[in-house]
Amino acid sequence: MDAPREDPDAVASAPPRALFDASSDAAAVVSGRGLVIAWTKAAEDLLGYPAAEIVGTSADRLPVPAHDPVRAAAVAERCRSGAGWSGHVPLRHRDGHRVEADLRVSAAFRIGTHECFLVSARDRHDRWAVGESVLDRFLTSSPVGMAVVDTRLRYIWLNDTLERFGGVPRAQRLGRRLSELLPGLQAETLEGLMRKVLETGVPVTDYEYVGWSWADPHRRRAYSTSFFPLVDPDRTITGVCYMVLDVTERWTTRQLLSLVSESGTRIGTTLDVLRTAQELADFAVPRFADFVVVDLLEPVLSNEGHGTWLSDAGPAPVKPVMRRAALRSVREGCPEAVARVGDRVDFVPPPHDAHLLIGGDPILIPVLDPHDGTWASEQPERAASMREFGLHSLVSVPMRARNTALGLTTFIRSLNPVPFQPDDVLVAQELVARAALCVDNARRYTREHTAAVTLQRSLLPQALTGGTALEVASSYRPADPTDGVGGDWFDVIPLSGARVGLVVGDVVGHGITAAATMGRLRTAVQTLADMEMPPDELLAHLDDLVLRLSAERSGDDAPGGDRPSASGFLGATCLYAVYDPVTRCCTLARAGHPPPVVVTPGGEVSFPDIPAGPPLGLGGMAFEAAELELAEDSLLGLFTNGLVTSADNDMEQGMARLGALLAPRDLDLAGLCSSVVRRLVPDPQPDDIALLLARTHTLGPDDVVSWEVPVEPAAVADVRARATRQVVAWGFGELAMTTELIVSELVTNAIRYAEPPIRLRLLRDARLTCEVADASSTAPRLRHARSMDEGGRGLFLVAQLAHRWGARYTSEGKIIWAEQEIP
Incomplete structure (x- = not known):
């Protein structure tokens, strides 16, 4: 086939x-x-x-x-x-x-x-x-603009696409140079690249630049251009061919992505609502808009920091209640604005209402018409501003974050003639979304910080008094808001016998937890001090309390003494001092806390070497007490480490500066305390600061009397009579009878049940104090005698007659005391 x-x-x-x-x-x-x-x-x-x-x-x-x-x-x-x-x-x-x-x-x-x-x-x-029709189509109908210039850079040929790009007719281009036709289109740079190609014969590819076109002179466009030489068979360069591709969309996308990416590092640098709003406005002008306003709902700017919850919004008012939080304009002073920062505003683009903030989409008005009846009737002032300053295009984006409406941000163009496009709305949304999260974070933090500071201040003493033994002054400054309130505290605790307890402490950590823990420790110190515990024993009991709190925090049910896990560890430092104005003796103990500062009446400064002791919460280690004898009018300062440590100074340098500032005595104590804190820490610091100053006084011989009491019942009448005469001599005749009864009961009990030596002491201070000391360590117990009992009513009677009574132990035995209010 x-x-x-x-x-x-x-x-x-x-x-x-x-x-x-x-x-x-x-x-x-x-x-x-x-x-x-x-x-x-x-x-x-x-x-x-x-x-x-x-x-x-x-x-x-x-x-x-x-x-x-x-x-x-x-x-x-x-x-x-x-x-x-x-x-x-x-x-x-x-x-x-x-x-x-x-x-x-x-x-x-x-x-x-x-x-x-x-x-x-x-x-x-x-x-x-087969190629002529294809080549012709390629040269004339290609989406790539192409042209040929001679060695003098004059156009000798170009295709239809390039003619369309530049907006200059072909007849006007031929025989002329680019710089003569489009002088603002980086013509010198482009012609420089052409000359380089003519001189070297090396092509230049993908050179990007931003320009414009006579066809649309108000809109910026981006182009990518490549140049290559035209070579004859004898290798002579006779001209340059260049190709131009419109890459505006790619360039715009890249610019917008870069803009959004940069906003992440420029917006939200602080935990401050107003500062964050201003950062949004500052960033957008002039990159994106010529005029930006940020309006936030009033609750967002309040101390409570609440917003409008979208899920429970209910019917919204016709006009939202907002305040202007930020302004920025390309014009000095923002003359376009009809409201300033802090003013109450209700602006939403007409005909919208408050539902725009709760559930509305962004608003794009490419062309603002100030003569529009809606603007003229609802926003007459803004319509006048639009006419005066040429505000011609607007985008308004609701600020929402975590199901909460926060406010409204409005972007406006005036000097930039290009109106906003739908792509710009996406960028505005992204900028506002990032700022909204930062604003929400800031308002939440502000609310928590305000609550922590309020709790901290409510737990600190509202008024301090050292009685006649001490003149006291204090200063407390919370940490910078970005770091959160800490757990510093101080207190002045009146004790029996005209003595005064001074305490300062610092809880590890920041925030509400630290403030609450500080309150528990302060209450514990007051309770232990009322039990007349010496400083070292008080810190030991406080250490046990911190261990129990740490165990509760970590959920540890182990028996006491087992150390809690690191995740639940709760640490603190503390310094406790007791000053006796009769003996001028100050007994101190510290648990990992800086030592106090002492300034003598002559201006000599020292930091006594008191055993440091471990911080509270470690357990298993003992605390030691030390005694100081303070001359009258000495200055004793207790402080937390935030006062003497900073990024520039270590603790030793800070303590030296503190001593130098406390040495002068020309200020009253309160003024000195405030001045020292202000000069040592002029700027916000990452830790709380507490300073407690005490100026010592003594009780003179005329305010203290004492008698040795023989161990025999007949001595009761004698010491009772002496005490009564002394009270009358001090001018407290109305207290003579109650003093007589109290002395009789306390001395009688000491003779019957205690061990010698026995001593009776009367102190005239803010109160009249009667003390009976003996060598026994057995404390009396208050009993409620029955009607048929012959005894047991003595201490009950003392408790009824005295303002308060109690017992404290000493190295020699114990002291039973009772205080009476002086009329």
């Missing part, structure tokens, strides 16, 4: 091959010595030589005219250097006719040890027959 024969008409009418389709090109591999070592079917079709006939023979017979050794050597040398070669070469067909071919020779490569070249050819007649 005969094979089907090709129809010549069908072949002739076959669709032309694409201009850049090389799949059917004739190809051969030629060795460095000019021998054909590979021959394709397409080469056989082009020149008629079968592979069996041509492979292994010289390729010199194929070109017309015959072999040109000079040209062949030049082509081979170029290809050996790594560059290819292409050009027009007539070839001889096997039947003798001439084939006009476009020939391409690859860079040299090796097959084994042989140097080789890949040679491909295409019939020029076929190329131009």
Whole structure:
């Protein structure tokens, strides 16, 4: 059966091959010595030589005219250097006719040890027959703008796309330079790149720049341009061809992404609501808008820090109650604004209402019309501002975060002639969303910090008094809001016998937890001090309390003494001192706290070397007390480490500065206390500061009397009479009878049940105090006698007559005391 024969008409009418389709090109591999070592079917079709006939023979017979050794050597040398070669070469067909071919020779490569070249050819007649329409379409209808300039950079050809890009007709471009036509389009830079290409012959690719077009002079556009030289066959550069691609969309996307990314580092740098709002306005002007206002709902700016909950919003008012939180304009002083920062505002773009803040979408008004009836009737002042300053485009975005409505941010353009577009709304939304989260964080933190400070101040003593023994003054400053309130505290506790307890402490950590713990420790210290515990024992009991609190915090049910886990550890430091104005003795103990500062009446400053002791909460270690004798009018200062430590100074330097500031005595105690804190810590600090100053006084011989009491019942009457005469001599005749009864009961009990020596002492202070000391360690117990009992009513009677009574232990025994209010 005969094979089907090709129809010549069908072949002739076959669709032309694409201009850049090389799949059917004739190809051969030629060795460095000019021998054909590979021959394709397409080469056989082009020149008629079968592979069996041509492979292994010289390729010199194929070109017309015959072999040109000079040209062949030049082509081979170029290809050996790594560059290819292409050009027009007539070839001889096997039947003798001439084939006009476009020939391409690859860079040299090796097959084994042989140097080789890949040679491909295409019939020029076929190329131009199928390529002219494609080339014409490429040059005139391509989305890429193209132009050719001569060596003097004058246009000699351009396609329709480039004409459209620039907005300058082709007739006006030809024969003129770019700088003459579009002087503001980086013309000098672009022409400089063209000159570089003319001088070096090296192409410049993908140079991006931002420009404009006469077709739309108000909108910025971005272009990517590539330049390459036009070279004659003799390698002479005759001009430059450049191609321009409009990459405005890509450039805009990149710019907007960069804008949004940068906003993350510029907005929300502090935990302050107003500062965050101002950072949003500052960032957006002039990058995105010419005028920005941020209005926040009033509850967001209040101390409570609440917003409008979206889920329970209910019916919204027609106009929301907001305050202007931030302003920024490209014009000095924001003259466009009809309300200033702090003013109450109700602005929402008409005809919208408060529902816009709760559930509305962003508003885009590409073209503002100040003559619109809605603006003129609802916002007359703003309509006048729009006319005066040319406000022409607006975007308003509700601020919402975590299901809470916070306010409204409005972006306006005036000097920038380009109106806002839908893409700009997405950017505005992203900026406002980031700022809204920061505002919400700030308001939540402000609310918590306010609560912590309120709790802290409510737990600190509202008024301090040292009686006649001490003149006291204090100063407390909470930590900077960014760090949170700490757990510093201080207290002055009146004790029996005209003595006064001074305490200062610092709880580890910040926030409400630290403030609450501080309150518990302060209450515990007051309770333990009322039990007349010496300082070292008081700290030991306080240490046990902190261990129990830590165990509760960590959920540890282990028996007491087992140390809680690190996650539940609750630490604190403390310094406790007791001053006796009779003996001028001050007994102190500290638990990991800085030592006190002592300033003598002569101005000498010292920091007594008191055993440091471990911080509270470690357990298992003892505390030691030390005694100081303070001259009258000495100054004793107790402080927390926030006062003497900072980023610039260590504790020793801070303590030296504190001592130098306390040495002068020309200020009253309260003024001195405030001055020292202000001068030591002028700026907000990351830790709380507490300073407690006490100036010592003594009780003179006229205010203290004492008698030795013989251990015999008859002595009761004598000491009772002496005490009564002394009270009358002090001018407290109305207390003579009650004093007589109290002395009689206390001395009688000491003679009956205690051990000698026994001593009676009367003190005239803020109260009249009667003390009976003995060498016994057994404390009396208050009993409620029954009606038939013969005794047991003495201490009950004392408790009824005295303002308060109690017992305290000393190294020699104990002291039973009772205080009476002085009329």
